[in-house]
Amino acid sequence: MTWTEGLYVPPGHGRVVETPAQRVTFKVTGMHSRMASTFEVEVPPGFDVGAHVHTRSEELFYVLEGELDVLAFEPRIRTPDNWKGWESSSGSRVVRATPGTLIVVPPGCPHAFANPTDTPAKMFFQASPPPDHERYFEELLEILGNGGPPDQEAIEALRAKYDIEQLTPLRHR
Secondary structure, eight states, X not given: OOOSSXXXXXXXXXXXXXXXXXXXXXXXXXXXXXXXXXXXXXXXXXOBOOOEEOSSOEEEEEEEESOEEEEESOBSSOOSSOOTTOBBTTOOBOEEEOTTOEEEEOTTOOEEEEOOSSSOEEEEEEEESSSHHHHHHHHHHHHHTTOSSOOHHHHHXXXXXXXXXXXXXXXXX
């Protein structure tokens, strides 16, 4: 497909996928870009995506509002329940990301984010190559929208389908 015009997405526009656990606005999809899918993600208080790793995908996170705890390194020891205490061989630890913080995650790098505060956070999120993350978000939000605690088996199967090795559980209030 050849495009002769760029894509303009004004504030407040894009396709929204929402559940009580998360709100994702698709800004640029694989239909518009061969390079990356781009989303605006609202992260509610208590949401923890869980540490995970991709073998093919590269991701970029830019915090727009609020605060997030963020991990983007290989830990000395991968504990299976909680990534927040992880430390790398070089001494890197989980950081508190505030507005203006940028995180780039190469393929093979364990990463996670969580909102430990009582206020929502918002981030710009980019995943390359498209469109796997678009499909993943749609299917994940269906699982999370069923109410009650997350179905960890369904999430595990979904993540395996989209090149995501889950290292610690996804959690939300």
